[in-house]
Amino acid sequence: MEAMTFDILARSARSSARVGRLTTPHGSLGTPAFMPVGTRGSVKGLLPSLIAATGSQIVLANTYHLLLRPGSDLVSALGGLHRFMGWPGPILTDSGGYQAFSMADANQIDEDGVTFRSEVDGSNVRLTPEIATQVQNRLGADIIMAFDDCPPARDPEGGQDDGEYARRLRLAIERTRRWARRCVDAHERPAEQALFGIVQGGTDLVLREQSARDVCGLDLPGYAIGGVAVGEGPEQIQRVVVHTAALLPEDRPRYLMGVGYEADIVGAVLAGVDMFDCVLPTRNGRNATAFTAAGQIRLRNSRFRDDAGPIEAGCDCHACDPAAHAWATPGGVGGLGGGALSRAYIRHLFMAREMLGPILVSLHNVRYFQRLMLDIARTIREDDWLGLARRWPVVADVVRRRIGSGSDRHQPTGASDRSGQG
Amino acid sequence: MEAMTFDILARSARSSARVGRLTTPHGSLGTPAFMPVGTRGSVKGLLPSLIAATGSQIVLANTYHLLLRPGSDLVSALGGLHRFMGWPGPILTDSGGYQAFSMADANQIDEDGVTFRSEVDGSNVRLTPEIATQVQNRLGADIIMAFDDCPPARDPEGGQDDGEYARRLRLAIERTRRWARRCVDAHERPAEQALFGIVQGGTDLVLREQSARDVCGLDLPGYAIGGVAVGEGPEQIQRVVVHTAALLPEDRPRYLMGVGYEADIVGAVLAGVDMFDCVLPTRNGRNATAFTAAGQIRLRNSRFRDDAGPIEAGCDCHACDPAAHAWATPGGVGGLGGGALSRAYIRHLFMAREMLGPILVSLHNVRYFQRLMLDIARTIREDDWLGLARRWPVVADVVRRRIGSGSDRHQPTGASDRSGQG
Numbered sequence: 076m077e078a079m080t081f082d083i084l085a086r087s088a089r090s091s092a093r094v095g096r097l098t099t100p101h102g103s104l105g106t107p108a109f110m111p112v113g114t115r116g117s118v119k120g121l122l123p124s125l126i127a128a129t130g131s132q133i134v135l136a137n138t139y140h141l142l143l144r145p146g147s148d149l150v151s152a153l154g155g156l157h158r159f160m161g162w163p164g165p166i167l168t169d170s171g172g173y174q175a176f177s178m179a180d181a182n183q184i185d186e187d188g189v190t191f192r193s194e195v196d197g198s199n200v201r202l203t204p205e206i207a208t209q210v211q212n213r214l215g216a217d218i219i220m221a222f223d224d225c226p227p228a229r230d231p232e233g234g235q236d237d238g239e240y241a242r243r244l245r246l247a248i249e250r251t252r253r254w255a256r257r258c259v260d261a262h263e264r265p266a267e268q269a270l271f272g273i274v275q276g277g278t279d280l281v282l283r284e285q286s287a288r289d290v291c292g293l294d295l296p297g298y299a300i301g302g303v304a305v306g307e308g309p310e311q312i313q314r315v316v317v318h319t320a321a322l323l324p325e326d327r328p329r330y331l332m333g334v335g336y337e338a339d340i341v342g343a344v345l346a347g348v349d350m351f352d353c354v355l356p357t358r359n360g361r362n363a364t365a366f367t368a369a370g371q372i373r374l375r376n377s378r379f380r381d382d383a384g385p386i387e388a389g390c391d392c393h394a395c396d397p398a399a400h401a402w403a404t405p406g407g408v409g410g411l412g413g414g415a416l417s418r419a420y421i422r423h424l425f426m427a428r429e430m431l432g433p434i435l436v437s438l439h440n441v442r443y444f445q446r447l448m449l450d451i452a453r454t455i456r457e458d459d460w461l462g463l464a465r466r467w468p469v470v471a472d473v474v475r476r477r478i479g480s481g482s483d484r485h486q487p488t489g490a491s492d493r494s495g496q497g
Numbered sequence: 498m499e500a501m502t503f504d505i506l507a508r509s510a511r512s513s514a515r516v517g518r519l520t521t522p523h524g525s526l527g528t529p530a531f532m533p534v535g536t537r538g539s540v541k542g543l544l545p546s547l548i549a550a551t552g553s554q555i556v557l558a559n560t561y562h563l564l565l566r567p568g569s570d571l572v573s574a575l576g577g578l579h580r581f582m583g584w585p586g587p588i589l590t591d592s593g594g595y596q597a598f599s600m601a602d603a604n605q606i607d608e609d610g611v612t613f614r615s616e617v618d619g620s621n622v623r624l625t626p627e628i629a630t631q632v633q634n635r636l637g638a639d640i641i642m643a644f645d646d647c648p649p650a651r652d653p654e655g656g657q658d659d660g661e662y663a664r665r666l667r668l669a670i671e672r673t674r675r676w677a678r679r680c681v682d683a684h685e686r687p688a689e690q691a692l693f694g695i696v697q698g699g700t701d702l703v704l705r706e707q708s709a710r711d712v713c714g715l716d717l718p719g720y721a722i723g724g725v726a727v728g729e730g731p732e733q734i735q736r737v738v739v740h741t742a743a744l745l746p747e748d749r750p751r752y753l754m755g756v757g758y759e760a761d762i763v764g765a766v767l768a769g770v771d772m773f774d775c776v777l778p779t780r781n782g783r784n785a786t787a788f789t790a791a792g793q794i795r796l797r798n799s800r801f802r803d804d805a806g807p808i809e810a811g812c813d814c815h816a817c818d819p820a821a822h823a824w825a826t827p828g829g830v831g832g833l834g835g836g837a838l839s840r841a842y843i844r845h846l847f848m849a850r851e852m853l854g855p856i857l858v859s860l861h862n863v864r865y866f867q868r869l870m871l872d873i874a875r876t877i878r879e880d881d882w883l884g885l886a887r888r889w890p891v892v893a894d895v896v897r898r899r900i901g902s903g904s905d906r907h908q909p910t911g912a913s914d915r916s917g918q919g
Contacts, residue, residue, distance in 0.1 A: 115845070115846075115849040115851055116842070116845065116846075116849075116851075117846055117849075117851045117852075117853040119851065119852055119853070120852040120853065120856070121853070122547075122815055122853070122856065122857075123819065124815065124819065124822060125544075140849075144845065144848060144849055145802075145841070145845045145848070149802070149803055149841065152803060153803070153805050153839055153841055153842070154805070158836060159839070159841075159842050160838075160842065161819055161836075161838045161842070380567075380571070381571055381574060381575070383575050383576070393544060393546065397545065397546065397583055400546060414580060414583075416583045417575055417581070419567070419571065419575055419581075420538070420575070420581050420582065420583070423537075423538065423566065423567045424537075424538075424539055426566060426567070427537040427538075427539075427562075427566055429537055429538075429539045429541065430539075430541055430542040430852060430855065430856070431539040431541070431542060431543070431544070433852070434542070434544065434852070434856075435544075
């Protein structure tokens with residue numbers, strides 16, 4: 076029995092984009108999918124029922140943060156992550172590698188793994204491929220990620236020269252290959268949790284090719300593109316994603332880690348990517364920045380002081396259209412509707428430092444990304460990319476560049492047909 | 498046409514408690530009622546739909562805070578407070594008097610009103626009976642409060658002697674009488690907003706009697722007991738409330754302002770009080786303190802580290818019983834249930850400083866108070882106070898003292914029968 080199945084339901088003839096359905100032990104989800112980030116076992120400010128109300132079908136949680144607090148043993152003893160955080164649908168956990176390398180005070184990196192100081196209690200914490208896999212086995216997410224070597228992005232101000240950086244990237248893909256193998260060997264719940272491999276290689280396309288060959292050789296249920304959006308610009312992101320996605324087997328879900336803005340997502344979907352996660356909707360939401368199809372707006376701005384309109388006309392989120400959401404009322408006021416909450420009200424909440432401001436804009440932003448994903452799926456089925464560009468001006472440029480040029484036309488990648496593998 | 502009607506539906510034979518229904522232009526509510534506090538136009542952390550899901554039927558908002566920010570003109574221009582905060586049900590606003598006297602740097606108090614410094618921008622702000630009424634007319638709540646003179650509680654460390662304090666209390670009730678008259682005269686929307694009078698007098702029962710006579714002489718649609726729970730102990734609260742409630746007309750709703758703990762509420766209900774508001778459920782919720790029928794628990798405590806149980810067994814709030822709440826999902830995951838969120842998870846959220854911790858415990862606490870109110874209404878109908886005491890150990894003492902002694906048996910107060918007044 077496999078932990079996951081992936082069925083492709085529709086394809087774009089004008090690009091590599093596809094619509095799929097990914098089925099996990101905790102339910103299925105349509106792709107292309109956007110995963111809101113629940114770093115510490117909570118999508119910031121959102122009850123599980125509200126996450127569901129945004130149309131989110133899968134959430135991401137961070138192994139690194141949960142390992143430090145409250146610990147995977149505790150989560151496991153309490154029945155696993157789904158039960159712990161009250162999210163009965165699919166969950167993906169990252170491996171902790173990215174945070175261990177980039178956020179922590181990593182004081183020892185060697186072939187075996189990484190040792191870093193806990194930001195919670197200052198203790199030394201060790202992560203190796205085996206430990207990262209065991210921790211994820213205990214957390215119990217439906218999709219778990221291989222522990223990879225994630226070198227920080229090159230610091231243009233740092234002393235690292237081109238050669239040093241190239242050597243570091245090469246070491247990273249070699250370690251990522253060896254570590255992925257160790258994760259496969261350590262994985263104790265393959266029938267319940269799908270382990271995804273990660274392709275590294277920075278912006279070096281030759282290294283990306285090598286890394287993709289390495290990791291795809293492990294015949295895993297899904298593959299991720301890592302080490303993207305770590306400081307490079309949108310053109311570099313697209314260049315790497317287009318090149319790398321085509322190297323990954325056609326019949327497995329492709330996941331672009333930590334990306335991103337709407338145009339990045341549409342560009343990656345055109346290249347055949349199926350899954351995305353990003354903190355932008357909630358992080359920007361907490362900062363009063365709302366996404367709209369015409370671009371982000373900063374709701375603290377005084378021009379919204381007396382703006383009676385919703386964050387975005389036509390949106391069906393809890394802030395823009397409360398009446399679209401049934402009010403669950405055990406014994407209380409029921410069925411009350413009410414019009415949109417105004418930009419002026421939301422600005423007021425932020426000025427008054429009311430928690431409800433971040434909650435409302437986070438809700439709007441997550442729903443915004445889910446509306447975009449739904450429209451992308453429709454666009455793939457109809458292959459009408461200019462329609463998408465009209466409805467979402469923020470993605471018009473990338474659509475024009477990529478569909479106009481025809482450079483992303485679907486090409487069979489020669490990847491193995493998994494259906495023959497039982 | 499009147500802005501409000503109040504019907505008494507059931508009475509306790511063993512006390513002055515009653516079950517009623519209060520009907521406003523924005524819907525009706527059952528009494529005894531608990532009003533969660535939405536100081537700045539938001540019950541902290543709770544979407545309007547979630548406030549409704551707690552069974553709350555009316556919310557309170559603070560005139561003082563809304564006057565300073567965003568201002569009553571803006572709220573009025575945006576369609577009034579109901580629309581502004583997305584709460585289509587009944588709303589009550591206080592007059593701002595309490596905050597102007599106690600919280601602000603009140604630099605001038607005279608017969609005309611109070612001038613204080615704005616905590617928002619440092620400007621001088623003036624509140625008089627006329628201004629407070631006009632501001633509340635603009636905010637547009639269903640129930641508005643007279644602007645009263647609220648002297649701070651006597652500071653036992655301060656230089657004020659008994660005589661000075663007594664003179665201040667007497668001045669307060671006299672001003673409160675004169676100011677209430679001015680509020681009545683200034684009130685521009687009596688057909689849409691019910692103006693309640695406020696009885697002052699501190700812990701001096703003779704002054705309370707005088708103040709009740711004064712204010713009831715204005716024949717208002719409802720009356721409040723103010724100046725309670727400003728530092729005195731629970732016995733003093735009960736003494737003042739029992740004495741004062743009996744002075745208020747039987748056929749009008751009685752509102753005990755800013756109270757309080759469960760036992761305070763039950764004690765006041767036994768004395769014939771119908772309405773309550775308090776910040777405790779949300780303030781304590783933000784501080785990880787959860788109400789349970791057996792007493793408050795502090796969820797940051799390490800003993801809850803691995804506690805798999807809900808905050809309170811048998812509770813039907815979003816935290817204790819998510820499955821009780823329909824998940825509204827436009828196009829997303831629907832109908833997912835899920836078990837209780839554990840005390841261990843909620844402790845983790847607080848340790849990790851996740852917003853969801855305060856949200857969940859606030860939701861639980863507000864629902865806890867609403868469950869108490871529902872059980873109080875049932876208890877009044879059945880006159881089974883020992884049953885209430887068994888189900889809610891936190892109120893057992895007050896029930897035993899008050900019902901055991903029989904001192905609160907219902908006595909007609911001789912108040913005017915409003916039905917004859919058209």
